[in-house]
Amino acid sequence: MRGLVVGMEFRLLGDIQARLDGQEVDVGHIKQRGVLATLLTDANRVVPVEQLIDRVWADHPPLRARETLYGYLYRLRRALSAADDVKISSTPGGYVLSVDVMAVDLHRFRHLVTQARTASSDEQSLVLFDQALGLSSGDAFANLDSPWVNAMRDVLEKQRFAAILERTDLALRSGRHSELLSELFARVAAHPLDERSAGQLMLALYRSGRRTVALDQYQQVRQHLAEEVGVDPGPALQVLHQRILRNDPMLDTASTVDSDIGGALRYTAQAAPMAVVPRQLPIAPAGFVGRVSELAQLDKIALKAGGATVISVISGGGGVGKTWLALNWAHRNVDRFPDGQLYVDLRGFAPSGQPLSPEVAVRGLLNALGVDTRSISADLDALAGLYRSLVAGRRMLILLDNARETSQVVPLLPGSPTCTVLVTSRRLLTGLVTAYSAQLLELDVLTETDARDLLARDIGAERLAAEPDAVNELLDYCGGLALALGIVAARATIQPDVPLAAVAGELRDRTSRLDALNGGELAVNLRAVLSWSQHSLTHQATEVFALLGLAPGPDIRLAAAASLTALPAPQTLSVLRELEHAHLIHRHSTDRYRMHDLIRLHAHEQAHNNLPEATRTTALHRLVDYYLHTACAADRLLAPHRSPIRLDPHTPGTHPHPLPDRPAAMAWFDSEHANLLAAQHAAATQQWHHTVWQMAWALNTFQYRQGLLHDQLVVWQAALDAAVHLPDPTTHTSTHRYLGIAHADLRRHEEAIEHLHQALALAEHHHPTHQVLTHLTLSWAWKQRGDDQRALDHARLALELVRTLDQPVQEARALNAVGWYAAQLGDYDTARSHCQAALTLYHHHHDPDGEATALDSLGYIEHHTGYHHRAIGHYQQALNLYRDLGHTPRMADTLTGLGHPHAALGHHDHARAAWEHALDLYQKQLRTTDAERVRQHLTTLDTRSF
Template sequence: MIEFHLLGGMAVTVDGAVIDVGPARQRCVLAALAVDAGRVVSVDRLIGRVWAQDAPPHARATLMSYLSRLRGVLGDAVVVRRTGGYALQVDRSVVDLHRFHDLCARARAADDRQAVALWRQALGLWRGEALTGVDGEWAAGERDRLDQERWEAECDLADALLRLGHGEDLVADLTARAGRRPLDERVAGQYVLALHRAGRTADALAHYRRVRQRLVEELGAEPGAALRELHRRVLDADPALGASAATAVVPRQLPAPPGPFTGRVAELARLDEARTAGTVLISAIGGAGGIGKTWLALAWAHRHADEFPDGQLFVDLRGFSPDGRPVPPEAALSGFLTALGTAPDRVPAALEDRSALFRSLVADRRVLVVLDNAATADQVVPLLPGNPACAALVTGRTRLASLIDRHGARHLNLDVLSPDEARALLAARLGDRRVAAEPDAADELIALCGRYPLALSITARQAHTRPAVPLAELAAELRDLGLEALDHDTGLPAVLSWSLRDLTGEQRTAFALLGIAPGPDIGLPAATALTGRSPTWTRAVLRVLEDVSLVERRPGNRYAMHDLVRAYAATLAPPEPQRRAALERVVDFYLHTALAADRLLDPHASPIRPDPPAPGVHPHPLPDQAAALAWLDAEHAHLLAAQHTAAAGHRHRVVWQLARALIDFHQRTGRFHDELVVWRAALDAAEHLPDPATRIRAHRNLGSAHARLGRHEEATTHLHRSLDLAERHHATTDQAATHYDLALAWGARGDDRRALDHARRAVELYRQVDRPVWEAVALNATGWYAARLGDHDTAREHCRAALALNREHHHPDGEADTLDSLGWIDHRTGRHREAVGHYHRALDLYRTLGNTYMAANTLDGLGHPHLALGEHDLAREAWREALALYREQGRDDDAERVRRQLDDLDRRPATDPGGRGARPRA
């Protein structure tokens, strides 16, 4: 068995016997590969690690020679050439450094008794100073870093032993450690406690005085709160400091600060302002990946760490990590609780109990909590301290709106750096003199990188490792090659010239097509349509692109590109015929799947007969309504983008049909702004189509969207235009539908009399064309507006007739709408118990149908009969749920009205619910 030893003299053993791996420089090459075992290390990075700034003229050739010799000693299967560089292709467990890291991670997650054994096993891997015998600047820096890791592990072992009651047996070791770092307050606290437990309290107090004196003299600072508190307890002979108890646990979990950190002055100031507001700071730092969220959070946290003497907690919640497995709040809380001194066997099982215990432990402490890479507010809320003296920093790619609503989070969105900040970043990495010597070239580099922090960092690293190359030459290279001039092994999903060179022609074409695909990312079925190949072939290509960091795989078998990568991919688009055919295929996929989903949601709508999809395109199978809703929700942004793509390609029928396919979904989810957008595009497309029905329905649907948004003049203008066209072309069904939409429009304007007239006309026309389902819908509208005008008998008669028709023809949407109307009528006529029954049956149907828009209205109405019956708790429950839905749907006026109803629940009658209802589609 081959093993690599870095924690001491650099050595390689095979079955326990040491083998010769060559001279010092060659050992440095091997060490540079071993610290990243299993990962590709680029040639430039290897040169930087071996020679730093002193690379000889033929460094690349010399490096190749070293690598060739190492492959001769270790084998081609161990030192492997990969795209972009070389890798030590071994299991990481055969490298003692990685075994050390693994044991440390396991120790931090274990209980104290297990942790002691794991810490000791980890520290036992050390045979002296790390990387002995390996020279150079990189090795020296790595040696210092590893020495700090070893020191932290030794401190963690001492803490675990002290928590287990040890004391006198630790004195000798802690004496030496305190001597090595006399200003380390953590070690000082451990030594004071060990001396006190050994019966040497006087020595313990004397050591505290010496540490305090040195801190004051050398740093001008008093000891931290934890060490001062321990000193007080030793003076008071606190019995809890005996062997049965542990010292106060002060977690220090912040990762190393980013360095050098530049810019973000305004953002840091905003965080300072939020902190000084005197409340818990929940700063939800948002922005795209690589924009610098974590850097900013850690920079601020380290600058303010002294304001939180009781500890700093950190967790990466992995909300947008490639593995797609966010850290559950239960697991994060378990780590926090043990870090704060809770024995693992005392950590509660339930999330609520863990969260409550966490808030209790920090209730009287000043602790900073950094929650990095959060996916949802539900993931974050249990981890928030309830103490105003504490602070929480949250980073994530989403806005976490409910965190803002429910907890007053101060949202801070990050954009690219300002020009001055971008220049400061380059200067910090390359030196002021080099940047000042070529100001125009520096400005061009900044512009070519789009002031994106991670792209700038990679460019700066390229320049740093090539000090003899002028910045102007680097700018020209970046200008000519685009992002393929940047490395791929840095974490930025950037495009590399050598990554693309290793792709086949077909793989390059697929990559280029992904750059022009509609929507923010793409699922495998859509990607299959885009490429025009089989799912198996497409999946294999995506895997190749993922392997070279050109795409990122996300949960749900979706694939995304970083914006910079996507911009570069778009420049590689194939010839126009091939490009146009690919876009037609993917748009056909979205259209035909959307139409299939729509037929499931609304089987009574007038059928749409699109042209057959392009050869090889297969719509995504959707077995039921739930699957249809889920697909439309997941692909909504892509459907809007597909319509835009179709419009750009002058596919006018497709533009119109995509708008038509989304009507029911937009109604169910309340996305009326999107409805407005798609029907504006559809109306433009209809002007190029010969069938007058397309213009009739485009005007009608556009008018209805305006009405839903309160744009009354625009609504009636389009609806009357639709009616005029329908009458001119003797389109009776379209006339009926437009009269119905005019009823809704006038009802929204408060003219219930005119609304009732249009609803009655719609009933007459639907009867003429024998459309019983839509006759039922119009009957319900007639009943609704009659009720609004106070004619409750007529209203009830029409709604009951509508209910019978809906049930006879299996139209659950219309049945739900009619039950909602009957609930309102019953409430207005004093039949409150019957109203509750009708509302509940409507609500059950809406929930089954996924119609959250109407469910909100029904919940709003339900609260009123509950209130009339004296059932205040039930009214409150219904209105709270309605309020949450209104807020999610952006219905601010409705939300404000229901909030007032809740405020006034026990003081005065609540206000009356507004009008609502579905509309027919054709």
């Protein structure tokens, strides 16, 4: 049912709609709705830009897909701006739509179905199923068409169909067989091969006194199966047919409370009576939260059996919640396995380090099936054969928990397609995937929402609400690791009078965090649980694991790991794969690996406990050298006219990453930026002063072009602290100058001028080139402060000095600076001549960055002198160059300039497109003043003259 929702409501299960207080909101054309649907499907999760483009356009994106996407997102933000609780935000990784998931019908449907399956009564379950099914108004994502949309639509249809079948079972059990008949006839006609629907119709007919029609229905489905797929009905439907033939009183609703179709199909025709029906599942986990998509994936795998044994492998690191998930799914689906559920803990990563042997495991399974194995001396093959014979034809679940390797599992696999096998392991068990078509489900940590729900369920929502800051800390320190959260919750529950802030305080210190995550027993001691994962590692993998705990930064790529370990790349890759298979590291892209923060702490401990200090220091030096030497080579590609610095030879065993061209350099910087910042910090901790300064220098071009203004300030502040210990006076000059630039870009005018005056005073004693560069920077700083005349004065001083030095590229910079500031003061003739001369020099010396700067200046000049078409041409050339360079701050400035001549010529669509793109870039760069200025341009576009 769709009640009136106060606030914003989104509909995806039919036509894509947004409604505010019951009134439809215009969210644009179909492609724009596709962007909205993608963000809503992954509500509150970051969706990368590339994924957005792929989901909306697939193999046929428009020529400028990113710009088109930015326009859609801008318009969606405006359309949804009236809702306080809905927000589309940009992040470094993509975009996220923040919303209460219950306001999205797709998520509400899944939530209601989950509630229905766990409700305390059939009546309550029926109400919840009806509410969930009432949310659909047609095909999901109506009118959208892409591979992702079609796959999602197929999954949702299967989920809806499964809910319908479950709801029908409940209705049959409640005696509503008569009212179901018309619905069931229609469903069987639409799905003639679905045996469960056919069985439901047969049971409803039988209970309605239409036994002959029920038997005829069986013959019809039997004929359909024979003609379409060449098989007979399954054992369950055959049993139902036989029971209807003999008027089995158990089929009468009055005979048993468990007389729905699930109960009616409890016997398998092909299996002999079993002496024991095993019910070995351990108790269902209390307080289970989240894992909705993982549970749905397991359901999907089970539903797609296709006549083969279903084998699912839940793989993940220690403490992530594999057994928790497996047991929860097993208990939710216990009715699917009326012939029993077998469970064995294979102890693959037990504290003793000795996994359960396959022979001992299969004997345990035989005992559970009623076989006394004490007098059986057969070998493993014979025992496995007997086990497979006993489970053949039976609908059973076999849960093999905590497996260490494929060979431990294979003898325990049944040969019957009626059985389902669920395996958990800290390793990937790829042998099961390749040889037995097992379906792999890699389990990640809990989402923040699910982690918060777990704490709320154990500790209490009121206690969490009373200390929100402490709760946020606890969530951050646990990082979604289920075991860590469980330990924290247990401690808080046992000590109800201890503030959560005190518990968080114990976790705050990284050096003692693992001590605080000790529940007093091995199974709830996080350090012990993590250590068990290392039992099966080779000696080399154990050492590399410890070294990875020393690596600064959030992740590490293969080339960097090779430098850290001093191993050849192929050998490094082999070791990383071993660690990945043990779920001690996670490969999150082609050659990049990361560790969970708590696993990193454990690895760091291992390094300090087991590796000599010299080994640790040398490994860290190799890794920092890798980052520094690669960064300097990358900067050389980005800014070939920049005077290089001299580096010391790198530490033996270091393998700097070769970069072929400018795009590759930009991509490398983009992917490694966080690691480079961390490497500089590590160098500062080690007091490697030259490295600290050189890292700031190597990062400068990239950070400037990406608009990473705050990061730029941080790295140069660290460089200033290091420069005190360095003998070369030019490092002091450069550092003050770069700090002046960083402060000026952040509108910190006093600090900028102070640093630049210090730089100028130092430069006057030893280097005229530094004087030129400092005067140019001072001109920029005064411009930022609003004093165009003083900016022009410094630019002219720079031009006079540089003309004595034979440095044509720096002369071009000074020429363009004089031209730009002259234009700001209205002297357009002087401005044009100087900027044109700068452009000629830049072009002659192949400096595309400089060319773009001069073209941008000329665009401004031509617009302000009335030559709007020329201005557009200059701006567009500059924009193309900046885009090729990856210079996003200047792209935003040029787009802002480009909008003005378009507006002046009445090209309002072009002006709006340019300003919307600029606004998006400014918002990403946190340039709020510039963003507000462009927002005003957009607001007044149709009423003002530009």
